[in-house]
Amino acid sequence: MAPGGEVPVRASEGEPRLVLSGVAKSYGRRRVLNGVDLTVRAGSLVGVVGENGAGKSTLLRVMVGELTPDGGEVRRGGEVGYCPQETVLNPLLTIAQHLELFRVAYRLPDAARARELLAEFGCADRLDQRAGTLSGGTRQKLNLVLALMHDPPLLVLDEPYQGFDWDTHQRFWRLARALRDRGQSVVVVSHLVHDLGHFDAVHHLRDGVLREGVPAA
């Protein structure tokens, strides 16, 4: 983000890929989202921050269509890649078997992009290892690769770097910037103050409402 909290021009360029208008979501009587508005444009890297329990994961699940909002509207401009906070892996399947499963689900002719991403994360030699025997950080790398391998126009990533060492963390941000520079839209939930500089725009969720910028301490 630019100094002074200004949103750089980049974040307001490009066609809208995701538009949320007045989105509301409650669990029973607990209202978590209370009129969220957001537009994510092509070629932007957008951060969502907020305290524990503020509703960030709920918001992302609504963005990708996993949860239906109680009110308001969500419009998506194409396919979505979603990396949930909890990994979606089957412990008995190898990395290669996961790639094949998702290749078929995404109807891709091959898993070349997935292998390229695995190589970027230094896991290309682990293809025959079962997910259940991978380290937490490597499981998370696979989780992320499965969300990115079909190169969707919109990526929604919920703290995608949990368990990553510093070098891998840096690699993740290089990759996120490269995707943004290719015109993809990337939404990332982050808890880490030192991540904020990577975003074109940051929004914070508090009291069920999303506001631009970071909250005053």
Ligand SMILES: Nc1ncnc2c1ncn2[C@@H]1O[C@H](COP(=O)(O)OP(=O)(O)OP(=O)(O)O)[C@@H](O)[C@H]1O
């Ligand atoms: N399936 C559910 N049923 C009932 N309450 C839920 C459910 N999922 C989340 N909640 C509640 O909704 C609120 C928001 O949860 P959510 O996971 O969206 O927050 P978060 O900002 O992602 O939190 P964190 O930073 O801890 O990951 C919390 O009070 C949580 O307990």
